[in-house]
Amino acid sequence: MSSDVQAWCRTCMQCARRKGPTKNNRAPMQIMTAGYPLQRVGVGILGPLERTSSGNQYVLVLTDCFTKWTAAFLLTNMEAGTVAKVLVEKYIAYFGAPDYLHSDQGRSFEASVVMEMNRLFGIRKTRYSPYHPQGNRQAERFNCTLLDMLSIMVDGNPHHVDESTGVTPAIAMFGRELRLPLDVQIENPPEQ
Template sequence: MALTQGPSTVVGVDFFGPLPVTAKGNSYILLFTDRFSRRADMFAVTAAEFTAKGTAQIFFNQYMTKWECPTTLLSDNGLHFCSKLSMAIYEVMEIKKVTTISYHPQTNGGTERVNHMMAQMLAVVVNKQQNDWDVHLPHVEFAYNNSVNQSTRLAPNEIHIGRIPRLPLSVFDHPTVDGHQSWPAINSSTAT
């Protein structure tokens, strides 16, 4: 496999699921993991999008337009990533396609580790029926990408975009209520 020379050069891709169907009809997560920065991009996917065409549309319309076209794409040999359509797209876009060994997910270990971490983070926030995971997915992605990675000792966003984005929690620079920071309106309503 090609050496990773910077963000968006080598990207791992995998599906996670099936998961309980959400109100929006989502049942899978399509995960892209940058091998250099460890940044993860997580997309909720419906069963209808769980196809080579749907995967290609998300890759082109949502992932690539946000970051850039990777030079190498690492995946298992699932039809979503190895179909004639997918291979034609890789050829036109000059993407080297690397397929991991069947039944040996460690080959795409970075993506598998993100899958595991994502599942742990979602487990903490989903409802009892676990059918609202897609509502929480953007927050899980944000938290993951702004948390320090053990191997790089930096947050993925620090490497990928050069900084950690301003966190919404910085607006909580107000006194706490019972040890928890809260909005000023909440503080004033509990002061009486």
């Protein structure tokens, strides 16, 4: 019976004139790709977390969409001025400015101070829909990983090879594996 009602409504001339043509106003969702390091960097804020002894309770997470290189910085608050300062002093100063900065539409990324930073460094801003974290899936996925790492410290494989590039994020970003303090300790164990 419901199929009969639907068929009748579709063929009713009065209904068609009153309603007019139906439009699909939604743009198709697309996967954003990057062709080289720092072309597109996804950014997000994780928190609030339990406040540390130094007053930090948020984490600013930046993920390069090509290399999957991720940087995380502690924040005391998520105000736009704090976010812009950390972006300039701790990310752009070391890695350079990305072509695109991809974030949600939160106040931390839409404020005039962040827009001015983008203008000064020639960064183009892209956004994803609110409450749709799939639009920044790499940064959001790292947030889950970071929470897991913070909750339990487990030994991992530091030479994990990324499936899309075939190399580790360190090789893709810097052209070499990183020599970390733990590597130095293993190479040169302290004498007892």
